[in-house]
Amino acid sequence: MGGNVVDFAAVVLAAGEGTRMKSEVPKVLHKICGVPMLGHVISQAKKAGAKRVIVVVGRGAEEVKRAFAEQEVEFVLQAEQKGTGHALMQAEDAVKSEDTVLVLYGDMPLITAETLKSLFEFHARNQAAATVMTARVKDPSGYGRVIKEGNRVLAIREEKDASPEERAIDEINSGIYCFNREKVFNALEQVNNDNVQGEYYLTDVVEILNRQGEKVLAFEAQDPDEVQGVNDRNQLAQAQAIMQKRIIRSLMARGVTFLNPDTCVVDEGVEIGRDTVIYPGVILEGKTRIGEGCTIVGYTRIIDSVVGNRVEITMSHIRESVVEDGVKIGPFVNLRPGTHLMAGVKVGDFVEIKNSKVGENSKVPHLSYVGDADIGRNVNIGAGVIFVNYDGFKKHRTVVEDGAFIGCNSNLVAPVRIGQGSYVAAGSTVTKDVEEGALAIARSRQENKPGWVKKRKEREGGGSSGKQA
Structure with missing residues (x-):
């Protein structure tokens, strides 16, 4: 040779x-x-x-x-x-x-x-x-x-x-x-x-x-x-531990903080920017990219997603999604594939979002489902709002334009468009488009019946007091 x-x-x-x-x-x-x-x-x-x-x-x-x-x-x-x-x-x-x-x-x-x-x-x-x-x-x-x-x-x-x-x-x-x-x-x-x-x-x-x-x-x-070769599950786990330490040490050398590295799972190829802090129990998988200055609190799992700078994520699940700068997520948020949260968005506890885009500085604070939707800027989605996207055969989209306000416990039945700056009253089920600047009320008018309770007790209890022996 x-x-x-x-x-x-x-x-x-x-x-x-x-x-x-x-x-x-x-x-x-x-x-x-x-x-x-x-x-x-x-x-x-x-x-x-x-x-x-x-x-x-x-x-x-x-x-x-x-x-x-x-x-x-x-x-x-x-x-x-x-x-x-x-x-x-x-x-x-x-x-x-x-x-x-x-x-x-x-x-x-x-x-x-x-x-x-x-x-x-x-x-x-x-x-x-x-x-x-x-x-x-x-x-x-x-x-x-x-x-x-x-x-x-x-x-x-x-x-x-x-x-x-x-x-x-x-x-x-x-x-x-x-x-x-x-x-x-x-x-x-x-x-x-x-x-x-x-x-x-x-x-x-x-x-x-x-x-x-x-x-x-x-x-x-x-x-x-x-x-070291791998011939059984025990050796597989040993190899995983060794490579995991290599990956996390490399990330820490580039300016990432892991508060308890031994409790985290980070796949080969995951990218994390400097000054990001990873709390115990975080799982980062696939082609995930995390920006600079983020805080990710366990138990959070992020799969094949892109996260911008200065993002805060607490105890949430994110898959095949894009999260832009300055977003706050969690706790207990589920971002499903196709979700795109633009800069400054806030998504709070017990919210699920799927195949939807949420515009800059909009808020989905808690207890909502957003599916197949295009939400504009500065929109507020109240607690308990449901985007009703499936008719039993097909999925349909909902559009909520800039500055709209969706009251608590409302249902938006797709396909439907909520116009710019419009309001949807709490408890409404909206099935028709709402024009710009309008108030939509889609619920029965409240009726109060004076003395109804007393009459019921007399009828059911056999006496005016309603007391039982």
Whole structure:
């Protein structure tokens, strides 16, 4: 290998059965901080400089392909799971034009681009036939031990085959490799499946290359967490916790305050502006973007939404919505998809809004449902107002123009338009448009009947006093 190698292809092995996950979902599609495990590996490989990413799929192949249909990823099929060596052999044709192949695993989501880039640069600089990424761990039980002479790797010994002296070694094989393409596939032709599992092991390539006099080196990952694999739900939770800490630490380094970071959930890719304060119990998911100077009090969940600057949100649920600057929300607000709150809006307790736009400085203070509505600026929606949007067959829209006032406990039956500056009297059920500046009263006239209570008691109780014995 020449020293001028500047790029590589990544092959991600993702065909395992994942039986210990006890799941119908392919293992590599289980999510860590909102992203499938395989997605983390692919993105880090690309950031490290991989010009191509080839994923070897097996169980659930079509489901995995669909999950990454919009990404620049190639797939090859390992129809039968016959070991890691066999898996890499399935990618031989796909990488035949490459000089260097980086081998990764779809169930190792904690690996970082920085470590992968360093591995590749080390491999290229030393002109190795193979470079094994290793790590030193406190408890190496269950891992293959790396047998070295200086920095050269002589063998990778599985624990069941290791001597007592070899078991004492704390440097383990991560399973991540950098290979000279031609040399690794030549070596794979010599790998056999003469073992208990009847599989072709990629680790056997190390000894074969050594016998051929090739250079096989070790590259030690500085953070052992990066090479942690996920095989069951417990390890999934551990990986989630590690990545979650990384994400929140990164946000805090950029000026975001988390009052109790360990109680919060923040997905990979969530953006938060500086001087925003996140209280305990907050959940931020998907493509959510939070502006600067906001206060978000738990238990609040925000999914795929955009929140402006200086927004206050208390104990609310927000999904696929846009919230502009200076808005106050909560407690106990539910913003459903398609909601757009413009600057200065106030939405109070026990309000649900869906597929609606609320204009600047308007207020929906409490106990209301707003569905399929266009509300103008400086509108006041009284307590208990219902936007009646569904006739049993279709949804209809309601328009409330600037400066209108909707009295408490009113029903606006769509389709209907409330004109600019108009009033709707409390307790009205409005079914017709209200013109600009008008007062709409849509309720029965109140009638008081003097002496009715006394007469009823006499009739029902048998006496004028109404008292019972």
